[in-house]
Amino acid sequence: xxxxxxxxxxxxxxxxxxxxxxxxxxxxxxxxxxxxxxxxxxxxxxxxxxxxxxxxxxxxxxxxxxxxxxxxxxxxxxxxxxxxxxxxxxxxxxxxxxxxxxxxxxxxxxxxxxxxxxxxxxxxxxxxxxxxxxxxxxxxxxxxxxxxxxxxxxxxxxxxxxxxxxxxxxxxxxxxxxxxxxxxxxxxxxxxxxxxxxxxxxxxxxxxxxxxxxxxxxxxxxxxxxxxxxxxxxxxxxxxxxxxxxxxxxxxxxxxxxxxxxxxxxxxxxxxxxxxxxxxxxxxxxxxxxxxxxxxxxxxxxxxxxxxxxxxxxxxxxxxxxxxxxxxxxxxxxxxxxxxxxxxxxxxxxxxxxxxxxxxxxxxxxxxx
Ligand code: GLY
Numbered sequence: 620x621x622x623x624x625x626x627x628x629x630x631x632x633x634x635x636x637x638x639x640x641x642x643x644x645x646x647x648x649x650x651x652x653x654x655x656x657x658x659x660x661x662x663x664x665x666x667x668x669x670x671x672x673x674x675x676x677x678x679x680x681x682x683x684x685x686x687x688x689x690x691x692x693x694x695x696x697x698x699x700x701x702x703x704x705x706x707x708x709x710x711x712x713x714x715x716x717x718x719x720x721x722x723x724x725x726x727x728x729x730x731x732x733x734x735x736x737x738x739x740x741x742x743x744x745x746x747x748x749x750x751x752x753x754x755x756x757x758x759x760x761x762x763x764x765x766x767x768x769x770x771x772x773x774x775x776x777x778x779x780x781x782x783x784x785x786x787x788x789x790x791x792x793x794x795x796x797x798x799x800x801x802x803x804x805x806x807x808x809x810x811x812x813x814x815x816x817x818x819x820x821x822x823x824x825x826x827x828x829x830x831x832x833x834x835x836x837x838x839x840x841x842x843x844x845x846x847x848x849x850x851x852x853x854x855x856x857x858x859x860x861x862x863x864x865x866x867x868x869x870x871x872x873x874x875x876x877x878x879x880x881x882x883x884x885x886x887x888x889x890x891x892x893x894x895x896x897x898x899x900x901x902x903x904x905x906x907x908x909x910x911x912x913x914x915x916x917x918x919x920x921x922x923x924x925x926x927x928x929x930x931x932x933x934x935x936x937x938x939x940x941x942x943x944x945x946x947x948x949x950x951x952x953x954x955x956x957x958x959x960x961x962x963x964x965x966x967x968x969x970x971x972x973x974x975x976x977x978x979x980x981x982x983x984x985x986x987x988x
Contacts, residue, residue: 620638620639620640620643621638621639621640621836621840622636622637622638622639623636623637623639623840623843623844623847624636624637624847625637625759625779625843625847625850625851626851627779627850627851627854635779635780635781635782635783636782636783637759637782637783637784637785637843637847638650638782638783638784638785639785639787639836639839639840639843640785640786640787640836641786641787641788641832641833641835641836642786642788642832643784643785643786643788644673644676644677644747644786644788644789645676645677645679647677647747647784647786648677648678648679648681648683650784651718651720651745651782654782655718655743655781657716658716658717658718659684659713659714659716659717659718660683660684660717660718660720661683661684661685661686661708661711661713661717661718661719661720662674662683662684662685662686662719662720662722663685663686663688663704663719663720663721663722663723663727663730663731663734664685664686664687664688664721664722664723664727665687665688665689665691665692665695665723665724665726665727666687666688666689666690666691667691667692667723667724668691668722668723668724668727668749669687671749671789671792672792673722673723673749673789673792674722677722677747683720684711684713686703686704686707686708688700688704688723688726688727688730691723691726691727692726693726693766693879695726695730696726696729696730696765696766697765697766697767697768698765698767698774700730700765701730701733701734701737701765701774704730704731704734705734705737705738708734708738713738713742714739715739715740715741715742716742717738717742718742718743718744718745718781719731719734719735719738719742719743719744719745720744720745720747721744721745721746721747721748721758722747722749723747723748723749723750723753724748724749724750724752724753725748725750725752725753725756725757725758725883727753728746728748728753728757728758728763729757729762729763729764729765729772730763730765731744731746731763732744732746732761732762732763732764732776732778732780733763733764733765733774733775733776733778735763735778736763736776736777736778737776741778743780743781744763744778744780744781745780745781745782745783745784746758746759746780746782746783746784747783747784747785747786748783748785749786749789749790750789750790750793750797750801751790751793751797751798751799751800751801751802751804751805751884752800752801752804752883752884754785754787754790754801754839754842755801755802755804755805755808755838755839755842755846756804756842756846756863758780758783758785759780759783759843759846759847759850760779760846760849760850760854760860760863761777761778761779761780761850761854762775762777763775763776763777763778764776770875770940771871771875777854777855779854783843785839785843787832787835787836787839788832790830790835791830795920796882796920797882798828798830799828799884799919799920799921800882800883800884800885800888800919800921801884802820802827802884802919803866803884803885803887803888803891803916803919803921804842804884804887805820805838805841805842806820806888806891806912806915807863807865807866807887807891808841808842808845808846809841809957809958810865810891810954810957810958811845811862811863811865811952811954811958811960812845812848812849812862812958813841813845813958814956814957814958816841816845817957817958819837819841820838820915821911821915824915824918824919828919846863849862849863858965858966858967858968859967861943861950861952861967861968862952862960862967864943864952864968865891865894865952865954865960866887866888866890866891866893866894866952867887867890867952868890868893868894868938868941868943868949868950868951868952869889869890869893869894869934869938869979869980869983870883870886870887870888870889870890870891870893871886871890871937871941872933872934872937872938872941873886873889873890873925873929873934874886875937876929876933876934876937877926877928877929880926881926884921885921885922888916888919888921888923889923889925889983891912892909892912892913892916892923892983892988893979893980893983894951894952894953894954895908895909895912895954895988896909896979896982896983896988897951897953897971897975897976897979898953898954898961900975900978900979901953901971901975903953903954903955903956903961904954904956904957908957909988913988923983923986924986925983925984929984931977931980931981931984934980935976935977935980938976943968945970948970948973950966950968950969950970951968951969951970951971951976952967952968952969953969953971
């Protein structure tokens with residue numbers, strides 16, 4: 620098992636360990652019990668995880684008080700689910716000495732993390748991510764929350780996990796679309812931080828898609844190292860952490876305008892292409908990188924088409940309400956070159972002229988890239 624330590628300097632108690640291994644799931648509970656003797660555990664998972672038998676694999680013959688989120692997915696990521704879970708925890712008479720375990724993808728991790736952040740003013744949470752997106756991104760860094768009827772993650776909190784356990788074997792049960800689109804967060808990490816890693820992903824795509832343990836462990840470790848180094852430097856997204864939003868400004872807008880019919884990873888792939896077009900317009904990044912990314916997304920069978928129902932006006936409207944917007948205009952994370960985020964006057968996210976953004980959206984809609 621490979622171990623990575625995440626140290627949050629402003630909050631020494633928030634230092635935590637990420638353990639990566641293939642086939643580790645059946646051993647994790649014993650490890651948790653050993654490191655937290657006497658703690659009551661409460662497990663939060665969802666219907667998909669149960670169906671994939673990850674819950675059975677984690678628990679073996681043991682029993683834990685638990686809550687199964689149904690239906691699985693974004694539909695349940697709301698405050699009503701949080702209330703139901705918290706009331707269930709109260710009925711079980713769990714005190715501040717309990718520990719929440721999140722077993723599942725990004726939605727489970729976000730909901731369980733948020734529950735842990737607010738239950739009786741906060742209890743620890745352990746993340747056991749089981750999808751490509753959550754293993755690469757959302758289980759590390761402490762962003763938690765649920766959606767309101769108006770926007771994504773409107774209720775939210777930073778809640779660093781007490782530990783993260785990644786068993787890459789759990790990825791075997793994902794369907795192709797979920798597995799492949801989840802790899803976009805790995806491509807994002809490579810683009811913002813490590814050109815060699817991008818080359819590795821391009822060269823080894825076949826074995827990654829075959830879901831072989833070794834390459835999956837390799838990319839899990841790479842992702843966690845990159846993400847850990849960013850969140851250690853800026854845990855609460857004051858500046859540098861924004862680099863993790865590469866491709867997310869237009870990506871989120873497309874995802875939201877599609878009413879979440881487009882998966883997050885596909886939307887971010889479109890957003891990454893958008894960022895590349897903007898970079899070219901500003902004189903950074905040549906045609907080669909964009910062509911390479913188009914090819915890579917093509918091999919992953921990720922469509923870069925924006926659905927016909929989505930208009931330029933809609934995208935502009937959503938980006939103007941972006942969380943990171945200043946005076947109703949978003950800040951874009953851009954690359955100076957692969958592995959190097961553009962940092963002007965110490966800022967990692969930039970105001971980009973409206974004209975350039977509008978032209979970029981036109982290019983995306985017309986698929987002229
Ligand atoms: N997923 C972006 C972040 O954790 O900051």
